[in-house]
Amino acid sequence: MDGNVFHSWSAQDLIDPIDVVSGSGATFQDRAGKSYLDFAAQLVNLNLGHQHPRLIQAIHEQADKLSTIAPAFHNDTRSQLASLIVDAVGENYGSVFFTNGGADANENAVRMARGYTGRQKVMSTYRSYHGATTTAITLTGDPRRWNNEPGDGGVVHFFGPYCYRSPFWATTEQEECERALKHLEDQIILEGANTIAAIILETVVGTNGILVPPEGYLPGVRALCDKYGIVYIADEVMAGFGRTGELFAYQNFDVTPDLITFAKGVNSGYVPLGGVILSREIQKTWSTTPYNGGLTYSGHPLACAPGVATFEVFKEEKILEHVKDLGERVVRPRLEAIRDKYDIVGEVRGLGLFWAIEFVKDKQTREPLVAFNASGADAAPITQFSAYCKEHGVWPFVHGNRAHITPPLIITEDELNRGLDVYEEAIASLAA
Incomplete structure (x- = not known):
């Protein structure tokens, strides 16, 4: 539990928030010195990234x-x-x-x-x-x-x-x-x-x-x-x-x-x-x-x-042009390749820097990998995906049966590819 702070959407005694001390651009750092690529843009609100000087x-x-x-x-x-x-x-x-x-x-x-x-x-x-x-x-x-x-x-x-x-x-x-x-x-x-x-x-x-x-x-x-x-x-x-x-x-x-x-x-x-x-x-x-x-x-x-x-x-900084370019030239083909490669990926969809990967048990029946509103052990595959990403320095956005790609809009192409690499590695670990 985080001292005297009462956290939203949480069972208070079952959480252990990481202690974030700094951020810059598309990354943030915890007190132990570990850096995370913010693939969630916090709550999909940090469009211009951490600590933008302007x-x-x-x-x-x-x-x-x-x-x-x-x-x-x-x-x-x-x-x-x-x-x-x-x-x-x-x-x-x-x-x-x-x-x-x-x-x-x-x-x-x-x-x-x-x-x-x-x-x-x-x-x-x-x-x-x-x-x-x-x-x-x-x-x-x-x-x-x-x-x-x-x-x-x-x-x-x-x-x-x-x-x-x-x-x-x-x-x-x-x-x-x-x-x-x-x-x-x-x-x-x-x-x-x-x-x-x-x-x-x-x-x-x-x-x-x-x-x-x-x-x-x-x-x-x-x-x-x-x-x-x-x-x-x-x-x-x-x-x-x-x-x-x-x-x-x-x-x-x-x-x-x-x-x-x-x-x-x-x-x-x-x-x-x-x-x-x-x-x-x-x-x-x-x-x-x-x-x-x-x-x-x-x-x-x-x-x-x-x-x-x-x-x-x-x-x-031509943000809109940057977002359109990265969305169509980088994210779409990467995610479509992931969808075609892994049986547990049923569909990928999105626009700009706003994308979802939907997981399935079976591509033919489209049965979800994680059932609707699952929690605890029933949500283990998504928990495993999230844990892998965090361990490898990417802070993911997961919800229900999906992983989302919603980084700060100022993310660089190299950072975006690094985050997508980790997402794919996490998917591969699930598929295995």
């Missing part, structure tokens, strides 16, 4: 000028970041409501959708994670929701597309798209379209599988939202700020959401920050009526300053 400098300069100011006041740094974000998403959007992180961004997006539509229900997928606060954890589809129920009684879950394990018996991406959209529309009708305020989707599902939507799915969701007067919320908390090779993941899919939530990569988590980007149409709801929501630290200057610097670094 982000550190921005925090120092802001602290010297003005450490904090309440949200009701104008602040240049806050306004500058909001302008940069709105400019990046286009003329359909008008403003940014800043939060402290991703969960409260999603909470407020739902509140806005309900206020705009006058409806209460919100739909989300089973394979999803939207945060740990009341509405956010109810929106979440994965098992972390179970012990937090009952939560928000207005949440309804549905099946999103997942062609490899299709709940619709689809055999192609096109079939999966068509059948998933038919399922969603049927559920909208049966729930009562006039009761549904919003559909919230992770643009690319993150922790629950790096599920890239099939071509046409997100535009199809957009069309259903337009047809039934439903707000489309894009949860970009994990997939946003360059992770997929575009600034926001939805920009890969020819679709325009009504509300966009973000956090994590906006400033690489150096100071807690998140937010909701509002369409001009929804923003007008509160032109002369007060919005009933707020946070003491909304748009905190010390958080916004590294956010502004993030935009500068993305441009100067």
